[in-house]
Amino acid sequence: MPVSLTLNGKPVTLDTGDDRRLLWVLRDDLGLTGSKFGCGIGACGACTVLIDGKATRSCITELKAVAGKKVTTIEGLATGDKLAPVQEAFLDHLGFQCGYCTSGMIMTGQSILNANPKATREQVAAGLERNFCRCGAQVRIIDAIADAAKAPTAGAQK
Amino acid sequence: MTKRSDGSGAAAKGRRQRTLSEAAAEGRAIAARDAVERTAYANAAALASHDSEQSAGSGEFGFGGTMRRRDFVSLTATGLLISFSVKPLEGMARGRWNPANLQRPSPDFNAFVHIGADDRVTLLVGKIEMGQGVMTSLPQMAAEELNISIDKVDVVMGDTDLCPFDMGTYGSLSILALGPVLRAAAAEGKAVLMQMGSVKLGVPVDQLEVVDGILRSKADPSKRVSYGALTGGNRIERKVDGPAAMERVGDFTIIGISAPRRDAPAKVTGKAKYAGDIIPTGALHARILRAPAHGATLKSVDTSKAEAYPGARVVRAGSLIAVLHAHRDEADKALKLVVAEWNPSPSVLDDKNIFEHLEKHAPAPQTGRPRGNVAEGEAAAADIVATKYLKGYVAHAPMETHSAVTEIAADGKVTVWAGTQMPFGVQSQVAQALQLPPAKVRVITPFVGGGFGGKSVSNQAIESAVLAKAAGVPVRVIWDRSEEFFFDGFDPATVVNVRAGLTREKKITFWDYEVIAAGGRGLQEFYDIPHLRTNTRGTWGTGSGTLHPFNVGPWRAPGANANIWARESHIDALAAKAGMDPVEFRFSHLAGSARMATVLRTAVEKFGYKPKAQAAKPGQRANVGLGVALGIDAGTYVAGIAQVKLDRATGEITVERVVIAQDMGIVVNPIGAMQQLEGCVTQGLGYVLSEEVRFKNGEVLDKNFTTYTLPRFSWVPKIEGYLIANNELPPQGGGEPAIVLMGAMIGNAVFDLTGVRLTQLPFTKERVKAALG
Ligand code: FES
Ligand code: FES
Numbered sequence: 001m002p003v004s005l006t007l008n009g010k011p012v013t014l015d016t017g018d019d020r021r022l023l024w025v026l027r028d029d030l031g032l033t034g035s036k037f038g039c040g041i042g043a044c045g046a047c048t049v050l051i052d053g054k055a056t057r058s059c060i061t062e063l064k065a066v067a068g069k070k071v072t073t074i075e076g077l078a079t080g081d082k083l084a085p086v087q088e089a090f091l092d093h094l095g096f097q098c099g100y101c102t103s104g105m106i107m108t109g110q111s112i113l114n115a116n117p118k119a120t121r122e123q124v125a126a127g128l129e130r131n132f133c134r135c136g137a138q139v140r141i142i143d144a145i146a147d148a149a150k151a152p153t154a155g156a157q158k
Numbered sequence: 159m160t161k162r163s164d165g166s167g168a169a170a171k172g173r174r175q176r177t178l179s180e181a182a183a184e185g186r187a188i189a190a191r192d193a194v195e196r197t198a199y200a201n202a203a204a205l206a207s208h209d210s211e212q213s214a215g216s217g218e219f220g221f222g223g224t225m226r227r228r229d230f231v232s233l234t235a236t237g238l239l240i241s242f243s244v245k246p247l248e249g250m251a252r253g254r255w256n257p258a259n260l261q262r263p264s265p266d267f268n269a270f271v272h273i274g275a276d277d278r279v280t281l282l283v284g285k286i287e288m289g290q291g292v293m294t295s296l297p298q299m300a301a302e303e304l305n306i307s308i309d310k311v312d313v314v315m316g317d318t319d320l321c322p323f324d325m326g327t328y329g330s331l332s333i334l335a336l337g338p339v340l341r342a343a344a345a346e347g348k349a350v351l352m353q354m355g356s357v358k359l360g361v362p363v364d365q366l367e368v369v370d371g372i373l374r375s376k377a378d379p380s381k382r383v384s385y386g387a388l389t390g391g392n393r394i395e396r397k398v399d400g401p402a403a404m405e406r407v408g409d410f411t412i413i414g415i416s417a418p419r420r421d422a423p424a425k426v427t428g429k430a431k432y433a434g435d436i437i438p439t440g441a442l443h444a445r446i447l448r449a450p451a452h453g454a455t456l457k458s459v460d461t462s463k464a465e466a467y468p469g470a471r472v473v474r475a476g477s478l479i480a481v482l483h484a485h486r487d488e489a490d491k492a493l494k495l496v497v498a499e500w501n502p503s504p505s506v507l508d509d510k511n512i513f514e515h516l517e518k519h520a521p522a523p524q525t526g527r528p529r530g531n532v533a534e535g536e537a538a539a540a541d542i543v544a545t546k547y548l549k550g551y552v553a554h555a556p557m558e559t560h561s562a563v564t565e566i567a568a569d570g571k572v573t574v575w576a577g578t579q580m581p582f583g584v585q586s587q588v589a590q591a592l593q594l595p596p597a598k599v600r601v602i603t604p605f606v607g608g609g610f611g612g613k614s615v616s617n618q619a620i621e622s623a624v625l626a627k628a629a630g631v632p633v634r635v636i637w638d639r640s641e642e643f644f645f646d647g648f649d650p651a652t653v654v655n656v657r658a659g660l661t662r663e664k665k666i667t668f669w670d671y672e673v674i675a676a677g678g679r680g681l682q683e684f685y686d687i688p689h690l691r692t693n694t695r696g697t698w699g700t701g702s703g704t705l706h707p708f709n710v711g712p713w714r715a716p717g718a719n720a721n722i723w724a725r726e727s728h729i730d731a732l733a734a735k736a737g738m739d740p741v742e743f744r745f746s747h748l749a750g751s752a753r754m755a756t757v758l759r760t761a762v763e764k765f766g767y768k769p770k771a772q773a774a775k776p777g778q779r780a781n782v783g784l785g786v787a788l789g790i791d792a793g794t795y796v797a798g799i800a801q802v803k804l805d806r807a808t809g810e811i812t813v814e815r816v817v818i819a820q821d822m823g824i825v826v827n828p829i830g831a832m833q834q835l836e837g838c839v840t841q842g843l844g845y846v847l848s849e850e851v852r853f854k855n856g857e858v859l860d861k862n863f864t865t866y867t868l869p870r871f872s873w874v875p876k877i878e879g880y881l882i883a884n885n886e887l888p889p890q891g892g893g894e895p896a897i898v899l900m901g902a903m904i905g906n907a908v909f910d911l912t913g914v915r916l917t918q919l920p921f922t923k924e925r926v927k928a929a930l931g
Contacts, residue, residue: 021487028443028485033435034428036607037486038557039639043863046557074428087426094829097837098289099425100557100607106426128871132863134557134608135289136840137833138874 008076117155284324316603453503503856535668535689539659558607647711680718723901783911792891842900
């Protein structure tokens with residue numbers, strides 16, 4: 001069954017099997033490689049995308065589950081060429097080293113701010129508990145997202 | 159001193175939304191508090207403009223500030239090309255490393271600096287960027303010596319067709335060993351250009367100055383010529399062998415100042431490419447049939463169901479049986495349809511009996527340079543403390559699993575994009591596997607998603623090459639997480655036996671140390687101990703497949719995590735035996751190392767540590783324990799103090815605060831160094847609190863993050879790092895020092911709190927509970 005959804009602001013219809021995993025549809029079929037594979041079982045957060053503004057692990061999400069929904073990947077987070085405040089904050093705080101967990105962290109951060117645009121440092125940290133960063137950039141990741149919460153448009157739904 | 163004291167980071171004031179190119183233009187403030195920020199993300203603009211030109215085959219991977227990968231010949235047809243090689247262990251020849259402690263072949267580093275007619279400088283180095291920040295710090299060093307702004311320096315890394323041979327990226331050596339020579343080469347380049355400029359302008363060399371790549375007469379600045387104009391149209395080559403006059407530390411304008419990371423814009427926009435993100439036209443994923451256990455052999459296999467899966471192909475090449483499909487998730491499904499029967503592994507080892515096995519089967523001891531006479535020292539001892547310390551296998555677990563893609567062109571040229579720490583090693587292994595001369599194989603290293611030593615072995619690249627040849631299409635191999643755990647070259651399980659004694663005067667009189675399966679890294683002695691012996695039985699790289707039931711290999715600061723944990727735990731135990739505060743006890747044995755004493759003093763001051771003058775016995779600090787540890791790694795001297803809390807009912811340790819002071823010589827990029835330090839502390843929590851590979855009969859029982867727990871956000875303490883300015887010393891390694899302290903800092907803090915010594919890593923809840931009794 002073809003699946004229609006809004007991907008990074010544009011309507012798309014995908015006819016690739018509705019039980020395909022969203023992560024690999026994004027990466028293999030659409031060339032959107034910003035979402036990463038880390039574990040494949042929903043345990044690490046590297047593959048996180050937003051579905052109707054909420055952080056979702058695309059590696060365990062079937063394509064049919066996003067029918068009719070708004071899916072945003074890291075490639076679609078900026079507005080035009082304006083970076084989102086969370087991305088800005090990751091630049092300012094250097095919230096990464098190898099960068100492999102980064103798009104998942106940024107998308108999770110956006111989701112935290114969507115739910116709570118004034119999230120505190122503690123709330124941010126709690127919201128990241130199920131994401132792993134092997135390089136040990138955690139302190140700066142929390143700093144970045146907590147700092148982004150100070151921007152007026154922090155929680156603008158994506 | 160550079161300090162990052164709290165979580166505040168960059169000021170949020172006045173943030174507005176910027177475009178990437180605005181960010182590029184404006185030169186933004188970065189977090190390091192005392193650092194002056196002045197360089198711009200100029201390369202972000204270049205990156206954005208290159209975007210449209212990116213293709214899987216020739217793209218930039220989002221490397222900020224790298225040149226387009228035009229070929230080497232056209233790049234160097236004109237301009238000044240300086241080649242240089244680093245003699246083995248340049249960075250260690252100063253006697254700061256004990257060569258006896260090195261368990262690695264002699265590195266032979268080489269690189270090029272090219273100064274083009276377009277006024278751009280290009281570094282070509284075989285190093286790779288895996289998060290450690292050398293993509294930024296190497297250009298800083300070249301820019302410094304050439305008196306040119308850093309945004310005019312491009313860097314090409316890890317490409318075997320463009321970069322000269324390099325042994326690999328490991329051991330914190332990129333800056334330590336390559337740095338001085340890179341600086342010398344750049345300085346040589348400047349000297350050559352000054353000569354040419356002198357002739358061209360008719361001004362003596364000593365009357366010339368360079369401002370951002372422009373040579374001009376000091377007396378008459380209108381007499382000027384740019385580097386590029388000087389080299390234009392000609393090809394000039396120089397080889398550096400002797401030392402050139404380098405910028406003096408006091409004159410640095412780029413080194414020592416935090417530079418914006420060049421990889422930043424690509425990494426926050428998802429544009430940064432890793433090996434698994436390279437998708438040549440027609441490429442198929444390969445999922446390879448794997449044995450359930452090391453040592454298990456294939457009895458029978460039926461691939462018919464997998465072959466019938468729509469779009470799937472089964473390919474056999476040598477011992478590999480792989481299912482190929484354009485879509486990874488479908489390749490996964492098809493692989494599950496392969497029915498295989500296996501003969502069980504003969505291995506009888508597991509994570510419990512391994513230590514006995516190691517003690518029994520490790521190679522004969524090698525004695526490091528002994529001091530004094532241990533028997534004599536022992537005779538003088540009033541008290542002796544003997545302890546056995548055990549540490550399990552630890553996985554590298556980079557977030558990016560081993561990934562590679564191979565494409566074979568019609569003319570037979572093989573291109574491999576690999577996430578590897580050893581591009582040239584991969585080149586020769588692939589060439590061998592395909593029976594081709596190495597020149598027919600090009601290895602390109604995009605961004606690497608974490609390595610920590612684990613990507614110094616890159617069999618996934620060979621697999622992708624062999625399968626691409628067999629299948630006749632480009633093949634992507636992205637290991638599953640279970641493959642990553644199964645094939646990882648773990649940090650080996652280690653046994654350390656220490657006996658040491660105190661005189662009546664509370665001085666250590668002898669130290670008898672035996673380490674099994676970790677080698678001697680971290681054991682460079684700085685305490686005043688008259689009689690000392692170190693026996694190493696096998697190194698962290700010894701005996702894969704025989705001594706150990708699976709591969710072992712270098713893990714961030716290989717061997718040092720075990721050694722420094724054991725040594726610093728035992729020093730602590732001696733302090734307790736002496737009834738002394740552990741910090742005071744250490745100071746009383748540091749008369750011979752002023753540098754270490756300074757580092758410890760800094761940590762003590764910054765922490766606000768108060769010796770337990772009246773509370774000489776452990777267990778007397780109210781709710782928290784404090785633990786101190788010292789170490790030397792990659793030439794860097796490091797001291798740390800940790801504050802922990804303990805839930806006695808559950809055995810759960812919480813690390814609340816960690817202060818690290820380190821003397822790493824000249825600090826090239828302070829914020830980069832601080833990120834490494836924070837990374838060390840955070841990653842180190844894992845091997846101390848939770849990480850241990852469980853296995854039985856050749857099977858690795860940990861197959862994903864559900865059972866093998868990496869440090870979580872809630873575990874991360876307040877981290878305070880202090881870099882002690884030591885401009886007398888060239889830059890030392892910064893990627894590893896702080897991690898080596900984590901075991902002892904935390905273990906010693908638990909002892910401070912409870913009086914109980916933890917002697918097996920990791921300090922899992924169960925073990926802590928059992929130890930508390
Ligand atoms: S790859 Fe999806 S959570 Fe790890
Ligand atoms: S930056 Fe490397 S895993 Fe987070």
